[in-house]
Amino acid sequence: MPWSTLVATAVGTVLGVLATLVADHVRWRRDRSERERDTLRAAFTEYLTVLSAARDAFSRAEPSPEAVGKGHVALGEHGVYAAQHQLELVARRTLVDKAGRATLAVLDFHDAVVAGHASGSPEYVHAWRTARRTRAALITEMRKVLRYA
Template structure:
């Protein structure tokens, strides 16, 4: 048997094994990236749902001057803080910071409603608009992160 045949067979085997390992590694990275994106998407959806539920509930709430400044209790009842803590674990800092701004804007909206401002008053409209704009900015940041990952 010739040495060149054995060497070619050995080199071919090594190259085949290396190609398989590289392909497996690429597949593993792609699968991991997809799982990470799914995890982020689920956390984003949970937070946005909780935030929207709280804002919708606040828009239907009755005036209650003693509730002004106590929106953090009401917002916790809708799971916003729990969903935000989950974001802190899985999302980038920019998302967590934007979520904090969105939470604060919904708290400001709560206070405008609790203070008894009419739906056409400047205070109510400004609080509602601010909550909508911070939520839109957060969603844009979330989309960017999902596209990159």
């Protein structure tokens, strides 16, 4: 048997093994990226859901001057802090910072409502708009992260 046949067979075998390894690596990276995106999406969805539920509950709260400054307790009861901690484990620092600002805006909204500000008052409207604006900024950041994850 000529050497050229043996060399060609060996080279073909090596190239076939290398091609398989490269294809497996590409598939592994793609699967890992999809799992990471799914994890992020689940954490993002959970956080937005509980934050919105808390904000909506706060909008129906009765005035209670003694509750001003105690919105953090209500946020905890709605699971906002647990969802925020989950975000801290899986998301980038910029996104976690925006989530923190959204949480603080909802706390400010809580304080405006329980302080007795009516829904048309400048304090209520300002707090509501700030909560919506920070949530919108957070969603924009979440979409950006999901696009590149």
